[in-house]
Amino acid sequence: MSDPTPLAGLAALEARLRQDLAWLDLPANPWVKPRVSAGAAVLDVAIIGGGMAGLALAAELRHLGVVAVIFDQSPAGFEGPWATTARMETLRSPKHLTGPALGLPALTFRAWYEAQFGAEGWAALDKIPRLQWADYLRWYRKVLALDVRNEHRVNRVAPRADGLVELEIVTPTQTHNLLARHVVLATGRDGLGGPWVPEFARQLPSHLWAHSADGLQNEWFEGKRVAVIGGGASAMDSAATTLEAGAKGVDLLIRRAELPRINKGKGAGNPGMIHGYWRLPDAWKWRIRNYLNTQQVPPPRGSTLRVSNSGKARFLLSSPVISVEQNPAGGLWLHTPTARIEADFLVFATGFRTDFQQRPEFAPFASQVRIWRDRFEAPSTELDAELSELPDLGDCFEFKEKTPGSCPGLNHIHCFSYPAALTYGAVSGDIPAISEGSKRLAHALVGQLFNDDIALHFEAMRSYADPELLGDEWVPAQPTAEELRQ
Template sequence: MTESDNPRGQAGLAALEARLRQDLAWLELPARAWTMPRTHDGQAVLDVAVIGGGMAGLAVSATLKHLGIQACAFDQSPAGLEGPWATTARMETLRSPKQLTGPALGLPALTFRAWFEAQYGSEAWEALDKIPRLQWMDYLRWYRQVLDLDIRNGHRIEQVLPRADNLVALSMTTPDGARTVLARRVVLATGRDGLGGAYVPPLADSLPRRLWAHSSDEMDYGSLRGKRVGVVGAGASAMDSAATALEAGAASVDMLIRRADIPRVNKSKGAGNPGLTHGHYGLPDEWKWRLRHYINSQQVPPPRGSTLRVSRHASARFNLDCALDAIDVDGDVLRVRTPKGVFELDFLIFSTGFRIALETRPEFSAFAPRIRFWRDRFAPRPGQEDGELSDSPDLGPAFEFQEKTPGACPGLSRIHAFCYPAALSHGTVSGDIPAISDGARRLGQGIAGLLYQEDVELHYAALQAYAEPEVFGDEWVPAPPPALES
């Protein structure tokens, strides 16, 4: 639905924004600024720098602002294109149920539903099945604007450097040239691939790059018109990539699916409840691992709608029990060898997920070797081995990195990983829609406590110097002394 179809939209949004302002005023939000200003060599120091202006970065920035903490977020994308929603995501609708409150931080007027109904009405909401992907991006743009969050676009982080003087330096390129920003705390709100990147199997290493892509790559699917396309995988992104290729005019799409069947049940959905959200961090290591490994091993099924979006095309083929054995290149043709035979393809899309690999990210090179990962401290039971979990960082209560060798990297704990790889330590509160507000508040409150504790002497001095009178001495008349008895 476009604005031209919806003349009530702007008036409805204006009324909703007025209500939100009133709600915030009633809750005394944002809190007054209370952190101690800090400078270094004449340069102002941020309380918190947030890397990433997508959904997680917005939720964190809003939380910190409401807590009275100075925060600034930096994102490499142009304004309005943060995160995957309007760039690399290819689903028609979100996979999450529409009623989830997402990054609203407990504020009803900040929910997607409030934003949607203000423009289109309650009947349209009831008729809505799932949230259209691009409409979700419009909502996030509004979220940023209505909360007046400080997001700097076109800022690409080149290096994150923890220092021994209790500061973290961020070297970045900006629209105005190179710049270094200093912050007391840094939050990595860097998304699904935030601590690594796309994973492709080793057999892709020898393939010409023009003949394949990862499902998370930005690419023109129109270039696949008339081509024989293979898609490796059976998850949501595999279905979305296959459907997009078919809709763009691909001659055929072969889904190459390693498993004997496509997963049917979303186990992670069955695990979602406030008890797990708030209790995961405090669980024994064995239970954390057991829960996350079970969900990983069962895998998340593709959405029904995404699967039907593929199967409605006669030229789509679902090839089960079809692991990749080898790939030969003959000019511009890929011959993919599998247990089911050889597939001749013109292009291959790997929908094979992401990996945690900080060592592959130049911006993290100053501290990546010093981080303590779960593999450094926990050995799973036989049969529960899991590479993703082993590679996950072992995070503290405020999502902070911890040193593998104490004292080897001063300042490392000032960097907080609020992205998907935090799931083993904290549960799924830092990357997905269902519990993103809970995670943002946990992080924000943790950082608030750390900032106060570091400056407790200064806060105590400010307490002693506080001299705003509430009683002035003219509120009473001293009683005369009692008369002496004769």
């Protein structure tokens, strides 16, 4: 049953959150010593990306007294994929997970939802609708008063030898050049690259294909035969989108002989994995991530039924696409080991890859980043080209130099997106552990900011002169005559 006064419910929740923060004495007062370079103020922390990870990190830094500014290229309210490119009906994550709440009950999705729809509404909810999650994140940003600067596209990130990082930021009206002590890349699933497609896709006319992350539009599919390459969650969401847009039918071309049925990641989905993974030896990190890559994550049951229940979909298993060519009569021919499939439009649900070539804004340092392949030799039974390209990060999620001394200041750029998963586990983008990841990075940044300015903080301690005793709290006494004779 819906709450008849959702706005009143939200107002009460926001009052509760303000009280919780006051009781916890949050946020702390800003304490980082101001830095100026060539007469311009330097940002303490700049975060690129205003999605869930960027918001959670900025919130935790603010609680710890550090001012963080978020830059996002999207219009306000459209950060991240939820209201733009994503096509799932609901989130995969169970509704009870606390996500970016940072340990504050009043900041959880559940609190936000119950404030509007009541406890009965929460009990009746199965999975979180995608667009409601987007609304929750908009509220999260508003209620915490986070500094997000929308329609600010970061065009260049360049580390300097003095430890500062230069940012060139383009807005609809002008270009800004800023400096920051630390820059965090909270750039989401595509992280340090972008959507991946096989090489043959580049030879096809652009009007005949798209990647599942391109923001699929209904007019692309009406009345057409559509083929989708892939068998994961994005493939199911893409197939359902095409069918609901009026496609004649959809063929899912799936490399595997069977769809995976078990999400192996849940087998160790506990606080031990969250807090212990990053402390593991490299061989164990590699073994775990390689195993998860090999097993793959099954598409959600609801998403799969959304496709199969249409009666217009074929699940073509053991059907890797070997090549694609244009059909002279129009559309495409897709060749598999056993068949030639005709389609009018092709969707690649083939995921993302780390590929700095797709991110020219990182060109000033990309070639200097040390990746796992540079120092770790995988066992012959666990070879994984995708993992080998991931960055080998330091204790503060920072990039390391491929050759020591080759890129001064690189360690002031931090990767808080999917490519951090091999070093740190799934704490930099996924809902289950985003609070823990945000806290871990925020604490590391706070420690580094303090240590870098320790001389200034020590001098501030020496200069501190706010007395707690005024000198009138006691009367000096003298020993008695008898005590003096002892």
